[in-house]
Amino acid sequence: MNDIAQKRTTRRTLLRGLTLAAAGTCLPTAVAHAATPAPAANASTETYTLTLTHLGRTGAPTTDYVTYVVGVSGAAAGVKEKIDQSPATVTLQVPKGRYLLHSSISVYDPRIETDWIVQPRLDVEGDTTVVFDARTAAPVDIRPPEAGAEYRLGGTYVQVSHEGGTAIATIINATPYLRTAHQGPAAEPGSVQQWFDTYWKGEKQGYALGYTFTSDRAMTGIVRHPKTSELGTLAVRGVAPETGAGYGFVDLSPVGDTAVALPHPFQVPGTTTFLMTPDRGAWDLLYSAPTASEEDTPNRYFASGVRVQAGATTLVTFDGPVFGPALDPAPSARPAGLRTGNTLDLDLALLADGDGHLPTAPLFEGAVTTLHRNGVLVGTRRGTPGRAEFTVPSARGDYRLSTTAARPGGRVTAAWTFASAATAAPAELPLSVVRFTPELRPDGTAAPYTTSLVPVTVQGAASVSGVRCLAVSVSTDAGTTWARVPMVGGRASVRTPGAGGTVSFRTELTDSAGNTLTQTQIGAYRVTAA
DSSP: OOHHHHHHHHHHHHHHHHHHHTTTSOOBOOOOEESSOOOOTTOOOOEEEEEEEEEOTTSSBOOOEEEEEEEEEGGGTTOEEEEESSOSEEEEEEESEEEEEEEEEEEOSSSOEEEEEEEEEEEESSOEEEEEEGGGOEEEEEOOSOTTOEEEEEEEEEEEEETTEEEEEEEEESSSOEEEEEOSSOOSTTOEEEEEEEEEEOSSOEEEEEEEEEESSOOSOEEEOOOGGGSEEEEEEEOOOTTOOEEEEEEEEESSSSOOOEEEEEEESEEEEEEEOGGGOOEEEEEEOOOSSTTSOOOEEEEEEEOOOTTOEEEEEESOSOOEEEOOOSTTOOOSEEEETTEEEEEOEEEEOTTOOOBSSOOOSEEEEEEEETTEEEEEEESSTTEEEEEOOSSOEEEEEEEEEEETTEEEEEEEEEEEOOOSSOEEOOOEEEEEOOOOOTTSEEOTTOEEEEEEEEEEHHHHHOEEEEEEEEESSTTSSOEEOOBSSSEEEEEOOSTTOEEEEEEEEEETTSOEEEEEEEEEEEEOOO
């Protein structure tokens, strides 16, 4: 799994557990910390008394609260205090500096509600008293255009910055009854960012409504009732894996760490849709494919930076053909092939899905990677598709690296030739891969006896240095015979066989430096009558 997908999977796993734990409650779970504390020069150990008083909606003192005191900058950087199960008024000793304070005051009768009071700026320069008064809060009234939609989950976040320090406050709500308030003096212009995210379940689609604000204050309530025409549609399609139909899950959240993810189950093969606020920005999707049994580890795919436009539909398809090698598009991604001293290693998503999403646990029935140097076998590795490591001599040599994996209904093989020698620093190997993206039915099949132009995309070294030669051949008998097909404007002309057949691809590529790729995808997609 690539690093970004790993981080997103971990974060969503934690949040999924949080969501389940919060069912039926208004959970004031806060993540409040100085993520990037400013250095405190000549920090003094002198402290002052901070007195915190909590008042409920009637104005009477209350003990139903959870309060956080978080240092942002100065000697306060790194201070993190949580106060709960305490008297209505508490005192604590804190050093001089800038703080972020926030308190969630709960109401349990007649229903569970929360008043979240945020003070983004508290400058402690002496003994200080702060009163959190629930009567200052106003409702967070964010609703989709569908009157009967069911509220599922919400998250509200405040991030403050001061003199190089940053602190974040978060509250997760499993009920829609949240009120918020700004407290205290204004902070510096643009130093306070706030996000509101809510998820809803409608009769035919879900809703993901998010809003962002940047100012010198936290928000005291918010009212947003978007029209359907103001929302964009995200359609997430899951193609049934070879294990068969079942329920898949898609988690979606805005890009960034200040976001909550909501897992949404849907029948696979099938499509689920969401109406979303375009202004919230880009979204992350984590798709979990159905498994043959509950004990099996699901195959997951991650898609980052998905955007929607008002009045338009964005379609994202997971776990569909053509399966084959793909490179991680993330700017910080590790190269698929790397030479480090006398070590040559391969870390390639050999069985990425048709849209290029990288799998975490792809279905395969055996994988082998071999390396030859100057025509002599260096070694053979078995196990995970597209992953292997070899120790090689430091002198320059001519290499042939081949990796293959059998998957249900087919096989994927990629073989490269290149020259390599040890270098002072890690060096990327000149590997290329080719992607085929035919227009297929929602179930990943094609109609019989049809001719289409299939887009062909080159990734890796050849996309940078240039392609000297590219030839595509097609087989309709699972690789027994091959026929070279014409290329038209970067597309291969492909005619499908009769119902029950398959289409396979073989690609032969040479880049401008003379490095080669031979890539074979047996059973790339099936042909059915309907």
